Amino acid sequence: MFQNLSDRLGQTLKNISGKGRITEDNIKDTLREVRMALLEADVALPVIKDFVARIKERSVGIEVSKSLNPGQMLIKIVQGELEAIMGSENEGLNLAATPPAVILMAGLQGVGKTTTVGKLSKYLKEREKKKVMVVSADVYRxxxxxQLQTLAEEVDVEFFPSSALQRPIDIVEGAIAQAKLKFIDVLIVDTAGRLAVDTEMMNELQLLHKAVQPVETLFVVDAMTGQDAANTAKAFNEALPLTGVILTKADGDARGGAALSVKHITGKPIKFLGMGEKLDALEPFHPQRIASRILGMGDVLSLIEDVERKVDKDKAQQLAQKMKKGKGFDLQDFKEQLEQMRNMGGMMSLMDKMPGMGNMTAKIKDQANDKQFTQMEAIINSMTPSERQRPDVIKGSRKRRIASGSGTQIQDVNKLLKQFMQMQKMMKKMSGGGMKKMMRGMGGMMPPGGAGGAGGMGGGFGPR
Structure with missing residues (x-):
């Protein structure tokens, strides 16, 4: 997400570095480039106009302190304004109500609303420790x-059955009564999707809202629709008292126009980002972290949270003990590190959150992708246990057998073995522990072309 905007802004802000003072003359071209970058990102025009005006107002005439150059000062100003546009901080769900707290989900058809109900129920159950029930009031589909019943079973939350013969209000009132009997904390209501801002269906939604009085009314919208997402959210906000927005398909949106426009146009905060198809791919929206990502500074806090939540600590501890005993790092360990990487959202998700990786991400995108990890795992799966323990025995005929068994070429097997050897060296250096060693090792694993980096980065979270 934000890749195009990040690349363009990064280059633009770099061009002003080296000036002794930010003046109206030397910032003119920079602001023009910032404006173009935002237009290309499909940010709404009123937002761009306000954003650029505020940067100009804050920048012109500022004496650059001894410790900062103008480029750094401007980046600080731009970051502050990005945060201001998206909201000063994450606004969580307000569930302070007599149980069950009702969350009403609204949105157009095809934006991933029902899937988002599944994701949100999983999030509340696992990370907020809430007892959740879901119900569909979509009697038209x-x-x-x-679909919602299947999702509820998958994430193991309560499902209240409904049918196309019932009225939406009757369905939800029945669900609330059942939720009270079962001591449910949160009831999430999925509503019928609209093809457009349809008056008749909006009236129905208003009546439903009035009847159930939800504590949260969330508008679900596709991030890839850019500023249209903000305009649709505004139309819904005029019909319903929205409390927040969830942007779906944000992982497929390289522009970021929706994220930069929604809050400014609607006045309602973005509360979550949908970052993939998996049911755990829902992230709280943190404006400060997103602004940092846009400017290529990474998002270390989110990265740490991912590691804490998704890395298998038992396996990491086992590998740490193994390394301490001097038993070495083998291909089975390498495979487990790749699996840990996939659990954290894949290589691109990780790199997106690492400081200083903005420019590198674009260069190695083709090499450092999830397809490559799938291929690497397939190659290791085609090896015998003894080959995984002693990779040095893998020679000509064994390589041919492994390539044939994994549907790859011999050069792919050679490439994996080379990446493994680089990783093995890094893990040996790291066996004494310490973040500095790990970061130095990672630096050595990122040659031009990036393929080695993909392998190396995959294991960085093992025996820390």
Whole structure:
């Protein structure tokens, strides 16, 4: 997400470095480039106009302190304004109500609303420790009811059955009564999707909202629709008292126009980002962290949270003990490190959050992708246990057998073995522990072309 904007802003802000003072003349070209970058990112025009005006107002005439150059000063100003546009901080769900706290989900058809209900129920159950029930009031699409039931079973939350023959209000009132009997903390209501801001269906949604009085009314919108997302959110906000927005498909949005426009246009905070198809791919929206990512500074806090939540600590501890005993790092360990990487959202997700990786991400995107990890795992799966323990025995005929068994070429097997050897060296250096050693090792694993980096980065979270 934000890749195009990040690349463009990064280059623009770099061009002003070296000046002794930020003046109206030397900032003119920079602001023009910032404006173009935001237009290309499909940010809404009123937002761009206000954003650029505020940067100019804050920048012109500022004496640059001894410790900062103008480029750094301007980056600080731009970061502050990005945060201001998106909201000063993350606004969580307000669930302070007599149980069950009702969350009403609204949105157009095809934005991933029902899937988002599944993701949100999993998030609340696992990370907020809430007892959750979901219900579908979409009586126009029976498949939506079945889909929600399947999702509820998958994430192991309560499902209240409904049918296309019932009225939405009756369905939800029945769900609330059942939720009270079962001591449910949160009831999430999936509503019928709209093809457009349809008056008749909006009236129905208003009546439903009035009847159930939800504590949260969330608008679900596709981030890839850019400023249209903000305009649609505004239309819904005029019909319903929205409390927040969830942007879906944010992982596929290289522009970021929706994230930069929604808060400014609607006045409602973005509360979550949908970052993939998996049911755990829902992230709280943190404006400060997103602004940092846009400017290529990474998002270390989110990275740490990912590691804490998704890395298998038992396996990491086992590998640490193994390394301490001097038993070495083998291909089975390498495979487990790749699996840990995938659990954290893949290589691109990790690199997006690492400081200083903005420019590198674009260069090695083709090499450092999830397909490559799948291929690497397939190659290791085609090896015998003894080959995984002693990779040095893998010679000509064994390589041919492994390549044939994994549907790859011999050069792919050679490439993996080379990446493994680099990783093995790094892990040996790290066996004494310490973040500095790990970061130095990572630096050595990122040659031009990036493929070695992909392998090396995959194991950085093992025996720390």
């Amino acid at each position: 029976p498949a939506a009811i079945k």
